[in-house]
Amino acid sequence: MTEMLLKITKNYGSPLYVYDSAKIISQYNRLKNAFSSVANLKLNYAAKALSNISVLKLFNSLGSGLDTVSIQEVKLGLKAGFAPESMIFTPNGVSLQEIEEVAEMGVQINIDNLSILEQFGTKHPKVPVCIRINPHVMAGGNTNISVGHIDSKFGISIHQIPLLLRIVENTGMNINGIHMHTGSDILDIDVFLYASEILFETAKNFKNLDFIDFGSGFKVPYKTGDIETNIEELGEKLSKRFNEFCSSYGKELTLAFEPGKFLVSEAGVFLAKVNVVKQTTSTVFAQIDSGFNHLIRPMLYGSQHEIINISNPEGRERFYSVVGYICETDTFANNRRISEINEGDILCFKNAGAYCFTMASNYNSRYRPAEVLIHNGEAHLIRERETFEDILNKQVEIDI
Numbered sequence: 001m002t003e004m005l006l007k008i009t010k011n012y013g014s015p016l017y018v019y020d021s022a023k024i025i026s027q028y029n030r031l032k033n034a035f036s037s038v039a040n041l042k043l044n045y046a047a048k049a050l051s052n053i054s055v056l057k058l059f060n061s062l063g064s065g066l067d068t069v070s071i072q073e074v075k076l077g078l079k080a081g082f083a084p085e086s087m088i089f090t091p092n093g094v095s096l097q098e099i100e101e102v103a104e105m106g107v108q109i110n111i112d113n114l115s116i117l118e119q120f121g122t123k124h125p126k127v128p129v130c131i132r133i134n135p136h137v138m139a140g141g142n143t144n145i146s147v148g149h150i151d152s153k154f155g156i157s158i159h160q161i162p163l164l165l166r167i168v169e170n171t172g173m174n175i176n177g178i179h180m181h182t183g184s185d186i187l188d189i190d191v192f193l194y195a196s197e198i199l200f201e202t203a204k205n206f207k208n209l210d211f212i213d214f215g216s217g218f219k220v221p222y223k224t225g226d227i228e229t230n231i232e233e234l235g236e237k238l239s240k241r242f243n244e245f246c247s248s249y250g251k252e253l254t255l256a257f258e259p260g261k262f263l264v265s266e267a268g269v270f271l272a273k274v275n276v277v278k279q280t281t282s283t284v285f286a287q288i289d290s291g292f293n294h295l296i297r298p299m300l301y302g303s304q305h306e307i308i309n310i311s312n313p314e315g316r317e318r319f320y321s322v323v324g325y326i327c328e329t330d331t332f333a334n335n336r337r338i339s340e341i342n343e344g345d346i347l348c349f350k351n352a353g354a355y356c357f358t359m360a361s362n363y364n365s366r367y368r369p370a371e372v373l374i375h376n377g378e379a380h381l382i383r384e385r386e387t388f389e390d391i392l393n394k395q396v397e398i399d400i
């Protein structure tokens, strides 16, 4: 793989995102197999994690659905070939108008506040709606990605179920699904199982459900030997409990998930070239031709991406601080053991498939990187590197 990545970088330049479709497919199948004892399983890939149209087309070809959070993601999904009914729209704090436009397209709507629920239900009582519940469970690897607790802006509180039911009854609307998403990077499967019980309890209030959506948040390994959510054990336990619930509910419901990170994180790498090796009195910096404009997760979430010097993988290991070229502190790794780095070497950042390119920006007026997908053993360019025209695009120059 190292040789292939070096060759790809030589062809397409750096910095560069590279994804491996084989890994995406194996993760998709792994999740599907873990829940094989459930009759109706629906995996809706969370587009926000990595929304390149070729990646979306790959998911569509696997039979996946699509989880979307903006009308733009819905449009991308349609362009990638997803049928409207295989998509779910799970926005937060968007306008009634945006929700109506997406509903008009035939996409399943998921509403996460009572104000919009009442307005939507009053105007469109016949459109089936899923509701996002906030189960008040503290879960997730970082405060920014813990979204199911009591202070969180997401979802309708379980304590507001009486008011929710009153709105449903008064408007005569049809609730066909209930949903929760409590956070990302959740390791402990007991947290999922505990929150699921709250969802089952809530589900009993609704007589016309077609599905229960358990969101996502599975933790993936960030380095060799790292701990991850035990998907197989979760699959076994939650499937059993789900099937029991369906028996008592009297209907074979669909069990839905909307994973992002689990499906694409490990499939991606970020490749950057070392511009400068700079020794100071306290450390040795390896400064790459990128920064948090291209990979913001270490600065935003304190996430630790494993870094390998693929130009010198067998070299003697030394300690480095890997930083970028941005005009603010943009540290990717502190005091990290990496094979000896020389200027011009290519560093490979692992786990760069999810929330990396999609969070990239033009900060410092830099171009966003190119993206490559390795599919059936061949490297395909799936996004060109930006150019100066892209930086100027949509800017309006006035006479001054």
Ligand SMILES: Cc1ncc(COP(=O)(O)O)c(C=O)c1O
Pocket (backbone or CB within 6 Å): 046, 049, 067, 090, 181, 183, 184, 185, 215, 216, 217, 218, 258, 259, 260, 261, 262, 354
């Ligand atoms: C509502 C919702 N569903 C699914 C996801 C995907 O989560 P993950 O990437 O942890 O699988 C997110 C992530 O932010 C989300 O907010």
